[in-house]
Amino acid sequence: MGACLCKPKLRQRQKRRKLHRRVPASSISSPLSDAHLIMSDTFDCGVNEEYRFIDGRRFHNVRNSKYMMPCDDDELDRLHVLHYICRFIWKCNYSAPIHDKLSSGGALVLDIGCGTGTWVVEMANEFPRSHFTGIDISPVFPREAKPENVLFVEANLLDGLPYNDNTFDYVHMRFLMTAFSKQEWERALKEIVRVTKINGIIEIMEDELEPRNDGPISRLLHSAFLSDLHSRNIDTTIYNHMFDMLMNTRQLANIKAEEMSTSFGKWADRIGTLLAENTANIFRTFRTKFSSFLGLEPDEYDKLLEAWYCELNECKPYNVGYRFLATKYK
Template sequence: MAFHSDDEMDLDEHAEWDSFPNVEAGPSRSGTSENMVQAYQTQYPWEGRDFDNLQSYVYPPRRPTTPSSSISEFSLHSSVEMRVFREDNGRIYQANNDDYVLPADQAEMNRLEYQHYGLKARQGDKNYLAPFPMVLQGDDKRLLDIGTGTGIWAIEMALEFPHVEVLGMDLAPVQRTEGVPDNCHFQVDDAALGLPFSDGYFDAVHARLVIIGIRNWKSLIQEVIRVTKPGGLVVFVEMDALLTMDGIPRDEQRIRAPGFTKFSDYLERAIGTRGLDVIAGGTTIPRLLSQQPILGQNRCYASLPMWPWSNDPILRKTGEIIYGDSLEIPETCRLMIVDACGLSMQEYDNLKDGFLGDLGRPGAEMTIPIWHNWAFKSL
C-alpha cells in the first residue's frame, strides 16, 4: 500500500477484516454515559476480553501521601523522583507533570484500549503506517515508545518483532503486567523534560497522542532526533485539538451536531488555554521535523470516525471501536475543560449531555483528526 505526502489513506487497498455487528440506526443517544458504555459493550462484545475485570493493569493507590518507596510492584525503572498519584473529583491522576491533566485510573486505561484498537483498525489491522520493518531488520535493534500508556502498542510491537528490544516510556506506571514478552520493558519518565538516553541509542522512536503533555514540541523533536541512530526512523502519530467532520464547513457542523461542535470548541479552548499546541499533528510537527537533519519526510491524514456512521468497511469497523472511546471523552476531559474554561460542574454536565446526544445522530459524521508524520534521521 503506497502513501504519499499529505495524502489521505486509500481505504480500498486495506486487508479484509472480521465482521462486526451492523448498527443501522447508530448508537443510542439516551441514558447516562455509564448506560451507554454498557449498551455498547453488550452490542459489540470482543472475544476473549473482559471489560469489567481487566486485571492486567496495575491499579494506582487511591490517595497516597508519600512517594512510592519501591517500584518493584510495577516491574519498572524510573528516573522520576516523585512517583505519586493524586485524586480529584473521584478520578485518579498522575502527579509528575502538571501539564498532563487526563486521568490515570482504570476507566482511562479502558478508554486507551478502545483508542489503540480503533487506531489499529483504521491502519488496516496494523500497528503502524510508517516503515518500521525497514529499520528493524537485523540484530541488536531498539525501539522506543513515548507515551506508552497501557503499553499495548509496545507489547504488540515486541511480539511482532521478537528480535527487537522495545522500551515503553510514560509518566505513570499503569502498564500491563501480564502477557509482556521478555523483549519489552517499561520505564517511568517525563519526555517533556528530555529523554534519558545516549545519542543514537534507538533504531526507531514512536510517539502517539501525547498532545496533552507537551508544551515544547521543538524540544521534544530535537530530543527524539538526538536519541535516534543515523538512518533510524522517527514517528509521530498525533491529533489536532479540534474534533471535526471531515470536509464539512464548521457552520454546517454546528447545524448537524450543535452539542458536538460546542464541546469540541471548549476542548480546543481548554487545550490552548493551557499553553498546549492545538495544531500539533497537522502543522507544528511536520514544520519542526522539516527543520531537523532528516530524509524522506512523510505526512498522512487518517482520521478516526467517532461512531460507525460510514458505510466504508474500514471506517465503519474503526467507528464501532472508537465509539467506546468517544463515550468516555467527556469524563476524561472534565477537569481540564472545567478548570481552563471556568465552567461549573452543572454547566459541564450540560456540555457533556449535548456531546453524547449527538453521538449517532444522522449526518453527524464526527471524526478525531489524526496525522501520521515520519522521517529518517540523516546519515
C-alpha cells in the same frame, strides 16, 4: 466493519489491578520520584505525593507535565480500545519502512508515552528478535507479565531521556498533542532526534481533536475541551506545524506525512461508533469542569451529550489522523 479488541499476548497472565500497582522506579535514574502538584483544580480535588484525585478519577502528579488525562483503570481501558481502533484504521501498527529491520533482529525500538504498553507488547510479540522499550510518566504499564524482549521505564521526555546519543533504530510516539506546548514540542523533538541512530526512523502520530463536518453541539462540547487545553498553553493544531518542526531540527531527511480520514459516529458502523464513544468518554471524564465552563448544570450537560450522539448521525462527520515519518541523517 469490526475490529479485534482482544488484548496482546503476554508471556504470563496477571490480573490488571496488580499490574497497576505503584512500584519503585526503574534502576535507570528517573527525575520523577519527587514529582509534586503545581496545578490546582477546584473540582473535588485531592492529592498525595504520587497522584491527584479529581471527581473520583486518578491523575498523574508530575510537576512539569501538562498532560491532562487520568491514569486510572477507566482511562487505560479507553487507551487500549483506541490502540485497536488505530490499528484497524491504518491497517498496521506503524507506517515506518522498518519491517525488515524488525524481522531480522537487532532493532532497538523506543515508544514514548507508552501508556498501558499495548503497542509495545503487540510489536514485541510480532517481532521477537528485536528489543522494545516503552517509557511513560505514569507507571501503568506491565511490570512483570511482559515479553522477554520488552522493558518499561518510568521517565519524562521533557526531563531528558535516560539514553545515550544514537541509541535507537526506531522511535515511535503518538497521541501526545495534549501534553506539550509548541516550545515543549521543539524540545521534545530535539531529544527524540538525539537518541535516534543515524539512518534511524522517527514516527509521530496525532489526530485532529475535532471531527470535520460536525454540528453546533459538537463544536460547543469541543469548545470546553479546547479552552481547557489552551489554558495550559497547548497548541491543539500542532499537526499543522509538525513537518516544519521536523525540518527545523536540521538532522532529518525523507520527511513525509500520511493522512487518514475515518467516519465518526454511530452511523458509521463499529469503528465510527468506537471513535465517538472514545471522545464521549473524555467528555464524561471532565463532566464537572466542562459543564461549569458551558454554564450548565450536570444533568443539562448529560442531556447535551445525548443530543450530540443524535447530531453525529445527522451531520455524518469524519475524523482525520496523521503519521509523520523522518529519517535521521546526521
